Amino acid sequence: MAMTELDRDFIMLSFALTECRRALDNLEEVDQLASVRVRPQPGVEVRENLRIFDRIRLGLQMAANVSRLFWPPRNSARGAHLRSLTGLPTTHGLSDRTLRNHIEHLDERLDQWTATSPRPFLSIEHVLHADYPDIGQKRDEVIGATAIVYDAKSQSVQLFGDMFHLPKLRGDIEDVLQKTSQAMSAIV
Template sequence: MEEMKEHIEMYEGIQPPHLAFYSEAIRFNLVAAISSVEFLVECLKETNTMEDPSGLNNAILDSIQNILLHTASVSKYFWPINKGVHKVHKKRAQTLRRIFKVKESSVLQNKELRNHLEHLDENLDKYLWSKPVVGNVFPAYVGPEMPRNEVPYHFFRAFFTESGIFESLGVRLDLQPIIDELYEIYRSTFNDENT
């Protein structure tokens, strides 16, 4: 065990030949997220020409959820859940942030996003049982944000097209900074590869 600790220290959590494995794992999530961004953009363009664009609501929301799930997966490589034996996860994350040029202040560090999506089943239980669900209930909504008056609003998944905000069970996320960060990491690391 002592030898393992020395190697973790010496290689800062990642042995050089193993970097290819981490890079491939991160690349997969980035490509999947970016593909969903591109699909989302096409769907939003299409809604501008449709008389009733509500038929695309699920496609839009599914794309956004896919973007966010893959973003949460990328986030784990740079900010692990725990430190690991001999702090291997912590050291690996620090090394990957340096190699991939991910700043400590990155929007990907937001664990609220990760926790919300990874524990969606439990969060749904908590949300639905914490108070009476009365008022306006929207399982799937895409459109402008409506004024919130005295009547409560409940969104399982919503995307407010004017602000670019995604809301789920009271958690609100601005998508554009997340998308910008995904593209930045991809361009700076995998720019010369084909997706």
């Protein structure tokens, strides 16, 4: 088969493999970045925040792309066909639309989050580093006053009150990656 004559299944599965790999790579970097400490001078420590959320957002976006491919809101025939090729079940960790809806409709979530205005405002995104002291009720206040929180200790992301555990998400993505790889081997 010429490189310009690839069939639809091959293209869709290739896209899924690429998005899975990109999601996993970005989510893996979250843990690495959360452990970075820079001490520019004695008594001053700088921690990552922005780059952690860059990786979280990219990882979640790529995971949402995979979810849409196999469990689409429309074109259910495509999703069913791709799931049949890969052996993915109708119900899967990536089939839950809660996470992908937060990602796809971030503007609407911010509308809802700011509807009770004025509200306490700490930041839009905040990292709770694993070695931060447990501040009890203050911790809950920080979480409540922040739209998106990454908790390095539990390796979870809270988006507008919903908690997503990154190890589980990685496992779900790895499952799709493995089954998609097997399907690609069968059609090549």
